[in-house]
Amino acid sequence: MSNLKPKEIVKELDKYIIGQNKAKRSVAIALRNRWRRQQVPEDLRDEIAPKNIILIGPTGVGKTEIARRLSNLTDSPFNKIEASKFTEVGYVGRDVESMVRDLLELTVNKLKAREQEAVKEKAWQIAEERMLDLLLPKSEKHQTQKSDATAETHLELLSSSGGDESSSTREKLRSMLRNGKLDNRYVDLEVSDRAMPVVEIFSNVGMEEMGINFKDMLGGLIPKSTKRRKVKVPEAMETMAAEEAQNLVDLDKVVKQAIEKVEQSGIIFLDEIDKIVGKNGTKGPDVSGEGVQRDLLPIVEGSTVTTKYGPVKSDNILFIAAGAFHTVKPSDLIPELQGRFPIRVELDSLGWKEFVRILTEPKNALLLQYLALLKTEDVEMVFENDAVEGIAKIAEEVNNMTENIGARRLHTIMECLLEDILFDAPDLHEKRIVIDRLYVENKLKDIKDDEDLSRYIL
Numbered sequence: 001m002s003n004l005k006p007k008e009i010v011k012e013l014d015k016y017i018i019g020q021n022k023a024k025r026s027v028a029i030a031l032r033n034r035w036r037r038q039q040v041p042e043d044l045r046d047e048i049a050p051k052n053i054i055l056i057g058p059t060g061v062g063k064t065e066i067a068r069r070l071s072n073l074t075d076s077p078f079n080k081i082e083a084s085k086f087t088e089v090g091y092v093g094r095d096v097e098s099m100v101r102d103l104l105e106l107t108v109n110k111l112k113a114r115e116q117e118a119v120k121e122k123a124w125q126i127a128e129e130r131m132l133d134l135l136l137p138k139s140e141k142h143q144t145q146k147s148d149a150t151a152e153t154h155l156e157l158l159s160s161s162g163g164d165e166s167s168s169t170r171e172k173l174r175s176m177l178r179n180g181k182l183d184n185r186y187v188d189l190e191v192s193d194r195a196m197p198v199v200e201i202f203s204n205v206g207m208e209e210m211g212i213n214f215k216d217m218l219g220g221l222i223p224k225s226t227k228r229r230k231v232k233v234p235e236a237m238e239t240m241a242a243e244e245a246q247n248l249v250d251l252d253k254v255v256k257q258a259i260e261k262v263e264q265s266g267i268i269f270l271d272e273i274d275k276i277v278g279k280n281g282t283k284g285p286d287v288s289g290e291g292v293q294r295d296l297l298p299i300v301e302g303s304t305v306t307t308k309y310g311p312v313k314s315d316n317i318l319f320i321a322a323g324a325f326h327t328v329k330p331s332d333l334i335p336e337l338q339g340r341f342p343i344r345v346e347l348d349s350l351g352w353k354e355f356v357r358i359l360t361e362p363k364n365a366l367l368l369q370y371l372a373l374l375k376t377e378d379v380e381m382v383f384e385n386d387a388v389e390g391i392a393k394i395a396e397e398v399n400n401m402t403e404n405i406g407a408r409r410l411h412t413i414m415e416c417l418l419e420d421i422l423f424d425a426p427d428l429h430e431k432r433i434v435i436d437r438l439y440v441e442n443k444l445k446d447i448k449d450d451e452d453l454s455r456y457i458l
């Protein structure tokens with residue numbers, strides 16, 4: 001578990017998110033508290049619940065971004081879900097425990113991929129031996145192995161060195177393989193073929209409750225059918241290396257680690273929590289927001305969720321909820337849930353000054369992204385300062401005039417601004433483009449000044 005100090009966490013978040021200091025501070029504290037809890041003697045530790053957070057603020061001000069970066073920063077399992085989806089027709093009674101299952105599934109997959117990456121080299125070595133076996137079946141008797149077409153072709157290749165011992169033949173072949181000299185050859189490869197169309201007719205509805213996946217279940221029962229296919233050597237190497245990597249990874253261990261990680265450091269981001277606030281949250285006959293809140297409660301309070309990998313406790317999962325809370329207040333949540341979300345932070349709405357910084361400062365700033373994209377076409381684009389300011393101001397104006405979608409507005413505006421350049425870039429003779437205030441005004445002013453037009457375009 002990460003032992004970053006709150007200050008360090010905020011500093012890291014600063015690299016990606018402009019402003020919103022209060023929110024950054026609260027999530028930093030919540031995270032540090034989890035680490036602190038780990039250090040507390042066991043009998044008391046179990047009494048300490050995570051301090052869940054509600055981030056309050058209009059759309060596009062960085063709520064999701066903060067939570068996502070936080071999880072990356074600490075390598076915590078992270079899952080984002082819209083609370084409102086539990087009230088949708090068709091999802092009636094969809095059990096909210098699925099959020100914990102999904103989190104575990106994501107984590108298992110991520111850890112599995114990571115472990116496989118770690119054994120990649122070893123897997124490649126094994127694959128190489130397998131490949132050599134394929135190319136040189138029964139290497140001792142290679143002179144008489146003429147029946148195998150593949151081997152034959154390769155032995156012909158080596159005929160200049162004919163009469164060599166099999167081991168040196170193998171080494172020669174190995175170096176040819178490594179130098180890519182066999183890249184255009186084909187080998188017969190057993191590939192597993194697990195298409196099971198019959199199973200598809202079962203739906204997972206209902207089974208989902210137990211986290212049982214029919215396909216997975218039957219997948220284990222039905223014998224793996226394999227079929228032989230002719231594939232090129234490089235592709236065969238990839239396939240075999242992937243197979244070997246899978247074999248090398250201890251799945252039980254991965255699952256155990258994943259469960260522990262989810263239980264100890266998982267973060268669930270509950271978006272649109274305000275949409276399940278009672279008042280007018282009733283959408284269908286049975287689907288009331290309050291009902292969903294009641295369903296949520298045990299998970300947030302801590303309960304054991306059954307998954308296909310085994311039971312997972314949700315007691316220490318950190319919940320970060322977010323919502324605009326335009327028409328309702330956090331105090332409209334059912335009291336039990338309010339108590340579970342003791343930390344409330346308001347995020348600031350963003351104006352042009354923040355937009356200037358968002359465009360230019362973060363590590364992944366929007367302007368930098370466009371510069372990098374165009375650089376691939378050898379086009380060097382330069383933004384003058386007052387052009388950036390112009391873009392930011394237009395974004396603010398359009399937000400005020402139509403709908404306030406925060407920093408998201410910058411995406412549509414940039415796309416509109418640069419459309420011609422992005423289209424023509426490969427054919428441009430002048431490889432240096434300077435975007436100045438005038439260019440911005442010319443491109444955007446008419447659209448901006450026409451409210452209807454900007455509603456559609458920006």
Ligand SMILES: Nc1ncnc2c1ncn2[C@@H]1O[C@H](COP(=O)(O)OP(=O)(O)O)[C@@H](O)[C@H]1O
Pocket residue numbers: 016017018019020058059060061062063064065066358362406407408
């Ligand atoms: N304060 C901010 N600093 C940097 N980028 C931001 C900020 N707020 C929003 N963005 C950018 O705007 C987009 C939407 O932000 P997001 O966090 O998803 O908004 P929301 O508050 O609706 O969850 C993202 O691309 C994000 O990078």
Ligand SMILES: [Mg+2]
Pocket residue numbers: 060063064065271
């Ligand atoms: Mg969001």
